[in-house]
Amino acid sequence: MELDITNSKESMTSNIMNHFQTEMQKYNDIMEVQVCVPMRLRGELSCYNINSKIQEIYNPKFNDGNEIEILLEKKSEDSKRYMIRIGDKVLNTKNNYKCTNTEGDTTPVFNGNIGIVKEIESDGYCTIDFVGIGEVVFSKTDSKNLELAYACTVHKMQGSGFTSTIVGMDTGSFIMNNSELLYTAITRAKKYCVLVGNNYAISKAIQTKEVKTKQTFLREMLLENRHRLKVA
Numbered sequence: 368m369e370l371d372i373t374n375s376k377e378s379m380t381s382n383i384m385n386h387f388q389t390e391m392q393k394y395n396d397i398m399e400v401q402v403c404v405p406m407r408l409r410g411e412l413s414c415y416n417i418n419s420k421i422q423e424i425y426n427p428k429f430n431d432g433n434e435i436e437i438l439l440e441k442k443s444e445d446s447k448r449y450m451i452r453i454g455d456k457v458l459n460t461k462n463n464y465k466c467t468n469t470e471g472d473t474t475p476v477f478n479g480n481i482g483i484v485k486e487i488e489s490d491g492y493c494t495i496d497f498v499g500i501g502e503v504v505f506s507k508t509d510s511k512n513l514e515l516a517y518a519c520t521v522h523k524m525q526g527s528g529f530t531s532t533i534v535g536m537d538t539g540s541f542i543m544n545n546s547e548l549l550y551t552a553i554t555r556a557k558k559y560c561v562l563v564g565n566n567y568a569i570s571k572a573i574q575t576k577e578v579k580t581k582q583t584f585l586r587e588m589l590l591e592n593r594h595r596l597k598v599a
Contacts, residue, residue, distance in 0.1 A: 410539035
């Protein structure tokens with residue numbers, strides 16, 4: 368595990384970008400290098416901000432190839448959106464039981480599945496190679512549930528694992544920072560983890576428990592078991 372902790376209040380984004388490029392040089396597999404952060408759309412250390420920057424480096428637009436526009440948040444002064452291209456790493460955000468694979472067989476794709484975009488048609492249909500599923504065809508409507516997945520929230524990555532994981536945490540996600548979230552983030556790494564963060568944010572997360580009192584029936588079960596032993 369590598370720690371990149373600073374007392375600086377400056378953005379951690381550039382640090383994460385540097386580590387991402389280093390890890391990609393080591394493993395050369397976009398599916399095995401994952402950025403995990405607490406926030407999806409808000410702040411400098413959000414998935415939206417990091418995904419946009421990584422896409423510029425990893426999969427920039429070189430020609431007039433087809434793209435899929437994904438509107439994430441619409442505001443009068445600022446509309447957040449992704450432009451998904453062939454070769455992008457994407458995340459499906461909604462269970463879809465009616466998708467078909469390239470052979471026409473019904474192939475469900477679930478919330479949290481990650482894959483690589485293999486083809487985009489002019490009518491909005493696209494083919495995605497999902498991990499553990501294979502190549503699946505998404506309609507224009509299905510594609511609205513896709514997001515770039517170079518960086519994902521810790522919540523979305525629960526249950527997933529990657530060879531190298533870069534975890535980012537700053538004070539921008541203050542309300543979400545706790546020991547459970549930090550533990551979940553760093554344990555997504557199978558082999559190597561880089562923790563990038565602000566010293567105050569990391570320290571506060573370690574000290575903060577999401578659930579102060581565990582709700583269990585252990586005491587009652589022990590007492591009941593003791594009673595049964597006495598009766599026997």
